[in-house]
Every structure is written in C-alpha cells, then in structure tokens.
Amino acid sequence: MELLLASAVGILTASGIYLILRQRSFPVIIGLSLLSYAVNLFLFATGRLALNQPPILNKYAEAAYTDPLPQALVLTAIVISFGMTAVVVMIALSAYLSARNDRIDMTDETGEDA
Template sequence: MELLVASAVGILTAAGIYLILRRRSFPVILGLSLLTYAVNVFLFATGRLVSGAPPILNKYEEVVYTDPLPQALVLTAIVISFGMTAVVVMVALGAYLSSQNDRTNMPAEPEGAGDDE
C-alpha cells in the first residue's frame, strides 16, 4: 500500500512539473492542479495508511485509529486549491483575450537593449 501511494505521489509530481514547464497557459494550470493533488495525497498519507480504521478515538476499545488532522488539512487544501485554480484560470483567460495568444514566454529583447555602453 505504501509503495502504491508513494508511486502515485511521485507520478503526480513529475507530471505536474513537466506540465508547469510548458509554454502554454492551459498546461501550466493543469500542472498546478496535479501538484496540488500530489500534495493532498501526501498529506493524507501522513495520517497512517490503515484501511477501515475510524478517524475517532474510542476510549472503550483498543482500536487502531487514523489521525484526523491530515484529513482536515486535505479538506482545507482542496478548497484553497479550487479557489487558486479559479483565479489562475481567470488571469490566463484575461491574458488570452487581451493578446489573442496564450504563450507564457517573455518577448525577446530588441538588439542593443541590454548594452551598458
């Protein structure tokens, strides 16, 4: 189980970084989303990977439980990443509508602009 979750986090992170390094705005947005998913799975896995365990302590039984704090952190991170994705999509849409291009690279400097002499 740990190998599967670690592999999923690694694959999501690698795919997210690959997409962030693209020159179009839509793959960059998808890459950010994949990175947030990777962080969410990592945070969720920090609360012990136990299937069928309750997230609440029971003082009457000796039961293995799952830590509820990572679950609350993941829930908060999902809401924040949704808001962040909405803002980034609106900024990218505004940039596309103003320039009719969604490339994220900087324009080339004119010749002689970087000379100090």
C-alpha cells in the same frame, strides 16, 4: 499499497513539474492542479489510515485510531486549490483575450528579454 501510493505521488509530481515548465498557459494550470493533487495525496498518506478504526481516541479504540488532522488538512487544501485554480484560469483567460496568444514567455514584441 505503500508502493502504489508513493508511485502515484511521484508520477503526479513529475507530471505537474513537466507541465509547469511548458510555455502555454493551459498546461501550466493543469500542472498546478496535478501538483496540488500530489500534495493532497501526500498529506492524506501521513494520517496512517487504519481500517475500521474511529477517528478519535476513546476507551473503545484499543490501540489504533485514524488521525483526523490530515483529513482536515486535505479537505482545506482541496477548497483552496479549487479557488486558486479558478483565479488562475480567469487570469489566463483575460491574458489570452487581451493578447490573442496564450504563450508564457519573458520577451517583448521586439524579441528582446524583458
């Protein structure tokens, strides 16, 4: 199970970085989303989930319990990444509507670097 989770985090991270390095705005947005999913999986995996165990330490939990902090961090990260994605999509859409192009490059219209 650990190999599957580590592979998923690695593949999501690699795919996200590849898409961020593209020169179009839509793949950059998808790449940021994939990176946020990879970070969420990594944070969730740090909780060392124990099946059928309570999320708090009490007298009925013998030795194992599920740490609730990573779950709270992942929930917060999901909300923040949703808001960030919405803002980035609106910025990319407004840039596309004003320039009629979705390329992300650092050159002006004369071809010189800015």
